[in-house]
Amino acid sequence: MKGVRSILDQNAFRFDTQKSTPTNLSRMLEKRLKTVGPTSVLFYQEPLHIVRGEGVWLYDDSGNRYLDVYNNVPSVGHCHPKIVEAVCRQMAELNIHTRYLHGAIHEYIERLLDTMPSKLNRMVMTCTGSESNDMALRLARHWTKNHGVIVTEAAYHGNTSAVTEISPSSLKTSEPADHVFVIPVSEMPQAPDEAKTWFLDKVREGIQTLNDRRYGCAALIVDTIFSSDGVIADPAGFLKPSVDFLQSKGSLFIADEVQPGFGRTGDHMWGFARHDIAPDIVTMGKPMGNGFPAAGIVANDRLFASFNDEVGYFNTFGGSTAAVAAGSAVLDVIEEENLIANSKEVGLYLKNRLTDLAHKYEEVGAVRGAGLFVGLDFIDPSSSGTPDPAKTSKVINALRQNGVLIGAAGKYGNTLKIRPPLCFDNSHADFFLNQMERAITETR
């Protein structure tokens, strides 16, 4: 029996309920079934046909507007003109791989490396976060000669064979493999000292267990905002003793920045910075090109060299001139529009107002977050705080009817995952909060 709810299924449209959907969508749903098939997740009890995007807004085929509180790929805003222009200019001039020299990739990587601890001094560009995490595992395994990995219980690190093994939230019917040690992070105490000690004990146990099973520990990998685990931002710094211990044992720490990276957590470019740690490997993806596929992996040059001695690696689309143009424009916009500070300020306002909701509505449990990545739990008030995924699902669908797009996360699927584009402002937050109150009461 699986303990973790697949994050992909929590808000999935079920094709077997299709008869109850409106007629104007029926034909599209039928075509979808006959082309993509039912294996590709479609959101909402009543799926949306989105036709346009701008900033924090998406528009459906009837002209209805939706505040986007879900999508973290178009991180500087849907269809940001500076990104579109940069990609178009580059695609019209030259779009090619990295086996010829082009200066822009060097400048781009230099800008990114400047935001990292100095030991992280080289970067390989890939096409997706999955490819980056897949390569991170291989770097760690080559370097340590170990195979085991420590992950958190509802983690998601991508979709390849290797990273699905370390993504418990993707496994529908099976438990994680024998070489994967899982930390039940939903049980972590909240007090800073207790949290540090608890996580350290788990890492210590993980290394011991993986040694006992003869895999050894290659790495601890965490999404540094714990997105799929339901957003665990605090206490800041709780990872530090664990990472120090892990590294002292010769294992590597992989910071999966695919979701927290590029300013989302509001304090810094990267989520790991909140924990005052220096990862051995940093991976990034989703928001890197604001929707143009781009991703990367950063590590010390000796790790890459060791890997390269044994295996040839080339990524066709990784670091293409168009990907670099998109990535550079994203960095420009983050700076020009002051998006990291905005994420911090608006995120704090949002978190405080959501905490007010938690005091006002007994269905609302804990509120956690950093910057514009906030998690809010729904609980069953009649049973002293039991997670309530059914309520969460109802609220998500009510918000969709009320013009707000949002999703769920967490071991029990009862955490609203609030992560709008970083150009979100207080007026957007107010609109969202009003619709939240409406959805909470409407779904009682």
Added chain:
Amino acid sequence: MKGVRSILDQNAFRFDTQKSTPTNLSRMLEKRLKTVGPTSVLFYQEPLHIVRGEGVWLYDDSGNRYLDVYNNVPSVGHCHPKIVEAVCRQMAELNIHTRYLHGAIHEYIERLLDTMPSKLNRMVMTCTGSESNDMALRLARHWTKNHGVIVTEAAYHGNTSAVTEISPSSLKTSEPADHVFVIPVSEMPQAPDEAKTWFLDKVREGIQTLNDRRYGCAALIVDTIFSSDGVIADPAGFLKPSVDFLQSKGSLFIADEVQPGFGRTGDHMWGFARHDIAPDIVTMGKPMGNGFPAAGIVANDRLFASFNDEVGYFNTFGGSTAAVAAGSAVLDVIEEENLIANSKEVGLYLKNRLTDLAHKYEEVGAVRGAGLFVGLDFIDPSSSGTPDPAKTSKVINALRQNGVLIGAAGKYGNTLKIRPPLCFDNSHADFFLNQMERAITETR
């Protein structure tokens, strides 16, 4: 000791030779070393700084023009205005994932499925060919409950952990893993009946060996033009008895169309069609978006459903509205510009003229190919046809100096890999052939 030459290293710039490079490149090379690092392959003894592309031509920073006989990603031509326009229009309007409905992806997939055998009735879009082949392996393993795979000796199927295991050409120091059975396709006889029987015997042996090793055989995977094995196009149909036998034993045939697909082989949209076979899984990538990252995997709906019962799969960038716009525009251009027929005609002209060269120059061995994918071997005439990778490398670098970009492939790295954009015409072929003659004699 490794028998196969890593395809990535054959034409790699060596950073330890940096001092001999011209001064205007030195600073770029130094920056490259300090950002990307030496692990990312850079082409040529004297690397190129390419700044512009148009059709079949690339231009360096001094305004020199190079005929592109290497790049198969910008398959309908570098910076094709229709592709650029389609991507720009879509990126400015909406660029989002597949969890909302959008009609264009259904129409796009319908167009692609219409080119396939009817049992191949569903498609999942991914971002890269590597992701597609990685998923193909998982589909095959879930479906057959077997783990073993049969591949060819110098195959390349991508860069993830799982597909690197089935890519002998990526392994620099080790032999393929125990669950991988390798077919030494360079030894295959050329007569049609003999080739068919030889390949069938190898597949039979592969299944038996994988059964004996208790892995069972999940799949035979081949690039249907055998790109990395040095381009093996003929005899057309030689795969058929093997695939029939394999499928009768319950194993799956995966056609890796990442390189031969989208009309390159000149007869059909897909390379497998030359062999009169119906694959169980077809994967595609590189030219699919003409440089916009896009890829896909096609199979029967029951395979996807079986996989989906066990594992959640989602691909953030796969099937995004922009990727579909690029892909649809590529199909339009292939039709409008009659590129499959062009590939056949110009490819035949090119192959015949290259065969003339083989008669004229004793260093030139066999010429093989279909459409605009031709392989030409360099051999040592003094030792009755021994492969000559050193000559190949010299010719590649001479051609670069003479305005032609090209690469190598094959078990011994002695096969010129000729695969220009599909808008290549006879005048381009003539230019290439003239420069070939010059390079062959200059490097004596």
